[in-house]
Amino acid sequence: xxxxxxxxxxxxxxxxxxxxxxxxxxxxxxxxxxxxxxxxxxxxxxxxxxxxxxxxxxxxxxxxxxxxxxxxxxxxxxxxxxxxxxxxxxxxxxxxxxxxxxxxxxxxxxxxxxxxxxxxxxxxxxxxxxxxxxxxxxxxxxxxxxxxxxxxxxxxxxxxxxxxxxxxxxxxxxxxxxxxxxxxxxxxxxxxxxxxxxxxxxxxxxxxxxxxxx
Numbered sequence: 001x002x003x004x005x006x007x008x009x010x011x012x013x014x015x016x017x018x019x020x021x022x023x024x025x026x027x028x029x030x031x032x033x034x035x036x037x038x039x040x041x042x043x044x045x046x047x048x049x050x051x052x053x054x055x056x057x058x059x060x061x062x063x064x065x066x067x068x069x070x071x072x073x074x075x076x077x078x079x080x081x082x083x084x085x086x087x088x089x090x091x092x093x094x095x096x097x098x099x100x101x102x103x104x105x106x107x108x109x110x111x112x113x114x115x116x117x118x119x120x121x122x123x124x125x126x127x128x129x130x131x132x133x134x135x136x137x138x139x140x141x142x143x144x145x146x147x148x149x150x151x152x153x154x155x156x157x158x159x160x161x162x163x164x165x166x167x168x169x170x171x172x173x174x175x176x177x178x179x180x181x182x183x184x185x186x187x188x189x190x191x192x193x194x195x196x197x198x199x200x201x202x203x204x205x206x207x208x209x210x211x212x213x214x
Contacts, residue, residue, distance in 0.1 A: 020146040020155055021071050027064040027139055027162060031057040038128055047119035049189070052108040053172050056101060060165050063097045066090050067158045090154040095206020098161060102199035109189035121180040129173035136166040157206050167195050
């Protein structure tokens with residue numbers, strides 16, 4: 001199954017190429033707003049984890065932007081060799097963002113654990129984390145379905161990154177809630193460290209990008 005032959009021929013007759021573009025565009029818009037609010041809330045609460053969560057939103061925004069570029073090239077009727085070259089380039093870029101995200105999570109968690117300084121409570125941060133925990137898995141599911149219909153490995157990789165951000169939302173929510181309720185400042189960095197090996201694995205696979213349609 002290839003991206004060039006499946007875009008308009010799914011079993012239910014849906015335009016999965018257009019659906020994919022809407023999902024990626026929605027991801028970009030959501031992460032732009034989320035990043036601004038999270039960084040502002042993190043600075044106000046002196047929360048390194050919350051500021052980092054906002055910066056992670058910009059990593060996701062960059063990955064979604066690269067994927068949107070790939071989808072636009074396909075829509076313009078590019079030949080399959082060109083689409084495959086762009087596919088490999090996008091997959092490598094997404095792989096790089098996975099590695100950057102892994103470095104952020106590891107460094108951020110180590111810094112918070114070393115400082116052992118609990119941030120102030122942040123109701124806005126808790127609200128953002130809760131909203132992302134609901135929205136991001138739904139968007140990721142839609143991207144994975146579209147990736148399967150289109151045979152797009154880059155869309156599938158970007159969907160996995162959206163899921164990774166969902167996990168970050170979960171750990172952030174736990175950390176902020178535990179800090180607010182019980183003063184457990186270490187809960188967020190400890191949980192976030194558990195996702196580093198998975199992020200590195202996904203990053204390595206993306207950076208190799210030997211088979212764009214596999």
